[in-house]
Amino acid sequence: MISGHLGIKENTLTIGGADTVELAKEYGTPLYVFDENKIRECCRAYVNSVEKYYGGNGRIHYASKAMCIKEMCRIVAEENLGIDVVSGGELYTAYAAGFPMDKVCFHGNNKTPDEIAMALEFGVGRFVVDNEYELETLSRMAREKGVTAHVLFRIKPGIDAHTHDFVKTGQIDSKFGVALETGEALDIIKKALKTDNINYCGIHCHIASQVFEVKPFCEAAEVMMDFIKVIKDETGADTKELNLGGGFGVAYGDADTPVAYDKYMEAVSDVIHKKCEEHNIALPFILMEPGRSIVAAAGITLYTVGGIKEIPDIRTYVSIDGGMADNPRYILYQSEYTFCVANKAAEPKSEVVTIAGKCCESGDLLGEGVKLQKAQIGDTLAVLTTGAYNYSMASHYNRIPNPAVVMVRDGKSRVVVKRETFEDVIKNDI
Ligand code: LLP
Numbered sequence: 001m002i003s004g005h006l007g008i009k010e011n012t013l014t015i016g017g018a019d020t021v022e023l024a025k026e027y028g029t030p031l032y033v034f035d036e037n038k039i040r041e042c043c044r045a046y047v048n049s050v051e052k053y054y055g056g057n058g059r060i061h062y063a064s065k066a067m068c069i070k071e072m073c074r075i076v077a078e079e080n081l082g083i084d085v086v087s088g089g090e091l092y093t094a095y096a097a098g099f100p101m102d103k104v105c106f107h108g109n110n111k112t113p114d115e116i117a118m119a120l121e122f123g124v125g126r127f128v129v130d131n132e133y134e135l136e137t138l139s140r141m142a143r144e145k146g147v148t149a150h151v152l153f154r155i156k157p158g159i160d161a162h163t164h165d166f167v168k169t170g171q172i173d174s175k176f177g178v179a180l181e182t183g184e185a186l187d188i189i190k191k192a193l194k195t196d197n198i199n200y201c202g203i204h205c206h207i208a209s210q211v212f213e214v215k216p217f218c219e220a221a222e223v224m225m226d227f228i229k230v231i232k233d234e235t236g237a238d239t240k241e242l243n244l245g246g247g248f249g250v251a252y253g254d255a256d257t258p259v260a261y262d263k264y265m266e267a268v269s270d271v272i273h274k275k276c277e278e279h280n281i282a283l284p285f286i287l288m289e290p291g292r293s294i295v296a297a298a299g300i301t302l303y304t305v306g307g308i309k310e311i312p313d314i315r316t317y318v319s320i321d322g323g324m325a326d327n328p329r330y331i332l333y334q335s336e337y338t339f340c341v342a343n344k345a346a347e348p349k350s351e352v353v354t355i356a357g358k359c360c361e362s363g364d365l366l367g368e369g370v371k372l373q374k375a376q377i378g379d380t381l382a383v384l385t386t387g388a389y390n391y392s393m394a395s396h397y398n399r400i401p402n403p404a405v406v407m408v409r410d411g412k413s414r415v416v417v418k419r420e421t422f423e424d425v426i427k428n429d430i
Pocket of ligand 1: 063066084107205206208209245246247248289290291293329388389
């Protein structure tokens with residue numbers, strides 16, 4: 001699976017026109033490498049879809065949890081996206097990057113008073129309120145500050161798209177948001193409309209992540225539009241904003257078949273227009289929050305191959321100088337990846353191996369039954385499509401310092417996050 005921004009030059013894998021083996025030499029391994037043009041291309045596909053299918057009456061918010069660093073915030077700001085943050089740390093990163101705070105949407109099922117205070121101080125554009133306790137806290141803190149908080153409510157739309165055969169279920173059992181079927185969602189909106197320092201703007205839902213179909217998003221849009229009508233009938237209030245969340249799938253392996261990113265907006269726009277006509281309501285401003293699909297494909301991780309352990313009739317372990325500390329997605333979700341010996345990229349993948357990390361834990365693997373070129377000690381191993389939820393989910397397990405992040409653009413590379421040192425790792429120890 002070698003796509004556009006990745007290439008092979010003289011048997012070596014390239015990314016954004018840069019030689020990956022040279023990058024590994026220059027910056028060391030493990031190393032996260034991103035192709036900036038690819039990120040921008042993905043941003044533009046979404047932004048253009050709002051123009052093309054929804055008359056520009058909406059905005060794409062990058063879900064920063066996928067990869068939250070200052071440089072990503074700068075890039076998506078330049079591409080005219082807003083941003084979704086879900087913690088004080090993500091909010092602070094966006095703020096420190098100079099991200100326009102009015103285009104920040106603050107999520108989270110348990111925002112702490114400290115986080116709310118910081119968000120009010122920074123003047124974030126929208127709070128996606130999860131529950132009644134948060135509504136009360138936000139109202140009190142906004143009143144004390146003499147400001148108004150602009151809010152959307154996180155709704156459980158009852159669409160479960162976690163499997164390929166998505167189902168419509170009662171989804172009361174979720175830690176996120178308020179339920180439709182119990183009346184909880186309507187009640188909290190009624191309450192918000194009477195609450196001081198709270199400006200009701202709209203509703204939000206997020207159905208799942210790594211979804212390959214448009215249909216569940218259309219179903220969610222229908223449910224949400226019907227609810228907008230209920231809100232109007234029951235309270236007289238207009239719902240000006242509809243945020244349909246993220247979750248659009250990317251290809252990790254050959255079997256994954258992602259939908260072209262503009263198809264989501266095309267399909268959802270159709271549903272919303274029809275529902276507006278049916279219910280005689282105005283078109284809401286639409287928001288979508290892609291995270292993975294903005295940044296996953298743009299990123300790869302480079303490692304150096306260490307020991308290779310052949311266990312006859314069982315398996316061959318190819319050990320690398322990273323693992324679950326920089327990519328916990330295999331140990332957490334058995335996620336599939338595509339692997340390539342970067343300095344033998346044009347050679348056939350003749351071996352089937354297990355990629356072993358260096359943490360003191362048997363489950364610290366990046367893949368099993370992986371097809372790979374014949375690897376040798378000192379080779380550079382590339383893992384593709386690691387741009388999302390790798391760096392952002394990295395840990396210091398076994399006191400392993402976090403790798404550096406390098407951005408490549410038109411063949412030129414620059415460090416955007418420095419490699420941590422051992423001193424960095426112990427810096428808060430007393
Ligand atoms: N909006 C909300 C409210 C979300 O909860 C999420 C993801 C997104 C947007 C972005 O979804 P995306 O477009 O990236 O699928 N750690 C997991 C993924 C967890 C996603 C959680 N929420 C993984 O590594 O696969």
